[in-house]
Amino acid sequence: MDAIAAAAWPPESLAEALLELGRRAGLAPAAAEMPPPPAAGPADGAAWTAWMIWAGQHMGVDVEAVETPLGDLDHVLQTFGPALVRTELDGRPVVFAIVGRRGSGLCLIAPDLREVRVPVARLRALIAGRLEQTAADHVDRVIERAGIPAERRGIVRSAMLRERLGSVPVAGLWTLRLPPEASLHRHLADAHAYRRLTLTVALLASVFGLEILGWMLIGSAVLEGQLNLGWLAAWTLLMITMVPARAVGEWIGGALSIDLATFLKGRLLAGALRFDVDAVRREGAGQLLGRVIEGQAFEAVAIGGGLATLTGVIEIGLAFWILAKGAGGGVQVALLAGWLVVAAVLALRSWNRQAEWTANRLALTGDLVERMVGHRTALAQEQAGRRDRHDDHAANHYLALSSRMDAAGGRLLALIPGGWLLVGLAGLVPAFVSGAAAPAALGVAVGGVLFAQRALATMTGGFDALARAAIAWKAVGPLFRAGARAPDPGRILPQAAPRAAPSPPGTRLLDLDGVVYTHPTRRDPVLDGASLGIDHGERILLEGGSGSGKSTLASVIAGLRKPHAGLVTIDGLDQATLGDGWRRLATEAPQFHENHILTGSLAFNLLMGRAWPAQPADLAAAEALCRELGLGDLIDRMPAGLMQPVGETAWQLSQGEKSRVHLARALLQGAPLTVLDESFAALDPDNLDRCLAAIDRHAGAVLLIAHP
C-alpha cells in the first residue's frame, strides 16, 4: 500500500487520531470517551471545528482551526505540526495526523500507530488537488490556444495554477498545542525549559571556571617569574574558549526567555477573557490598563532578572571559594557574608520604595484613563480650579515617591558593589600586618575581592529587576490565575446549527425555577426565587422598575452568571451538562453601556458568534440583515462596505446605528433564545418598526426587556 494511504485515518476515528497525536507531540492528553464527529459532508467545516475544539477541551489540548491561502500551503504544512488535516483520498474523506517535519518530509501517524514519512508535496497535492482540478481545465485550454510548446507546458501550467489559485483559502487544517490553562510545569516541560536551564547553568559555571583557571595560570606564571609566550598563548586560548561558551549560554537563555514570554502572553490574554464578569466591571478601564502595563513590565524584567540573579549567585559561590583559598581566608569570607546581609537590608528597602511608587503610578494611570474617558463630562461640568488643584497634588506626591525610590535603588546598585571593594580589601589588613602571607595567596585574595565585586554588581542588578517583577506580579497574578481557569466544555456538544432543525413552537425551551442570585458586593439577593418558563418561538416582554434586577436575570439566562440556588435548563439540560455551549443556545444583547463595538471590521463585529474568517454565506447573511434593519445606506456610504473598520478609533457609528449593529449580531448568532436588554432606546419609530419586523422573521424565542 502507498505510504499516504497507510497513514489515512477514517473520519470516524478522529478522536483516536487526536489522542494519539497529542501523545506523540508530548501534550499529555487525557483519554476521554468521545461521541463520533459529525458526518463528513462537504459543508461540515464549522461542525468539525466545533467538535474538535470540544473534544480537545475534554482531553486538555488546545485545538485551533487554521485557514491558509493555497499559495502558502507548502510552508504551512512544513511548519505547523502537530496538526490534523482533513482531505479526500480516492473520493473518500480521510484525516491525516501530522507530528511534524522530519528532514524534507512529514512524519504522520498511521491508524496502526506506526510513524510514516511522506513527502510534503504528496500531501499538498492531495489537499490542493480538488481545488486545482476546477481551474485546470481552463488553464489547459489557454495553454492549448497560446500554442505553448509541449516541453514547457508543465512549468507554465503550474505557474498559471499558482497565480490563479494562490489566494484561494484552504480549510480543514487544525493545529494542536498546550492550552494556556495547562500548568506552568507542563508549559516549562513543553518548552524544554528544565533541560535548557540546566545547560545554561552548566555553561555559565564552566565559563567562570575557565576564567578562574586562566587567572590562576597567568598568576602563578607571573609569581614564579616564568611568564613567557607559551603561558600567554595558553591564557589567550582559555579566554577565547569562553567566548563561544558564553555566547551559546546567552543564546539558550534568550531562546528560553522568548518561549516563556510567549506562554505568559498567551496565559494573560486567556486570563483577560476569563476574568470574572463582575470583577472587570468593578475594576474599571484604568485599573485594567494598569494590569496590562504591569504584564509587560513583568515579562520584560522577570526572565532577564532571574537569569542575572542566577549568574550572580553562581559567581558569589565561586567568590566565597576563591576568598577562602586566599590570604584573607576566614576573615574575608565572614566579611562577604556580612556584606550580603547589608545588601539584603538595602534590597528590602529598595523593594518597599519601588512597591510604593508602583502603587502610586498605577493609581495615577487609573485616574488619567478615567479623566480621558470622562473628558467631555469634566470639561462641561467640572470647575477648572478644582481640576487643577487635584492634578498638582497628585503630581507632587508622585515626584516625592519617585525621588525616594531612586535614592533607595541608587544606594543598592552603587553602594553594595563599590563599598565591598573597601570592606573586602580591609579584610586583608591582618594578613599584611602579620607579614606571613605568601604573595600568591595575597594575589588570590585580591582576585577574590574583585570577583566578588562583579558578582555583587550582577546580583544587585538582577535582584532589582526581580523585585520589579515581583511587584508587577501583584497586578498580573490575578489575570494569570484567571487564565488557568479551564473552559467548561460540558458533557455534550450542543447542536452547532439548532435553527437547521428547530423544535416545534410550543415546546418548552427555557425553564427557570426558584433562582437566587446575590451580587458579590451586596448583602441581599437581587433575584430571590425567580421562576420563568419560555417556549420555543415564544415572545415575552419583561418590564420592571429601575434596579429591579432585569439585567441580572438576563445575564443568568445567558449563562454569564451562575445562580446561587435554583435551577435553569434549556431544552431540559442544565449548565453543568452544556458547559460553555450554553451560550450558543441562549444569547444576550446586553444593555447599551455594556455592549461594545470592537475595533475591527463591521463584518467582524456582526459575525462574532460564527467561525472567522467568515464564509461568503455568513457575509451575505450579515449584509442582508443589516439592510433589513435599515443599515443599507450606511454600508453603501462606507468605502470598504462590510469590511469597513469600525470601533473607537475607526468609523464612528451613531447611537441608533450602534444599537442596530448590536441587534444584528445577536440575531446572527442563530440561537434558539435571544435576550434583548433595552435594545431599542436609541431608535426612532421607523427603525423600531424595522427592528421588530426583523426580530419576528429571524429570531427563535425572544425575551425583550424594557422599562414600563
Ligand SMILES: Nc1ncnc2c1ncn2[C@@H]1O[C@H](COP(=O)(O)OP(=O)(O)OP(=O)(O)O)[C@@H](O)[C@H]1O
Ligand atoms: N455587578 C454588580 N455588583 C453589585 N451590584 C450590582 C451589580 N450589577 C447590578 N447591581 C445591583 O443589582 C440591582 C439590580 O441591577 P440590574 O442592573 O439587574 O437592574 P435592572 O432592573 O436591569 O435596572 P435598569 O432598568 O435600571 O437597568 C441594582 O440595585 C444594582 O445596583
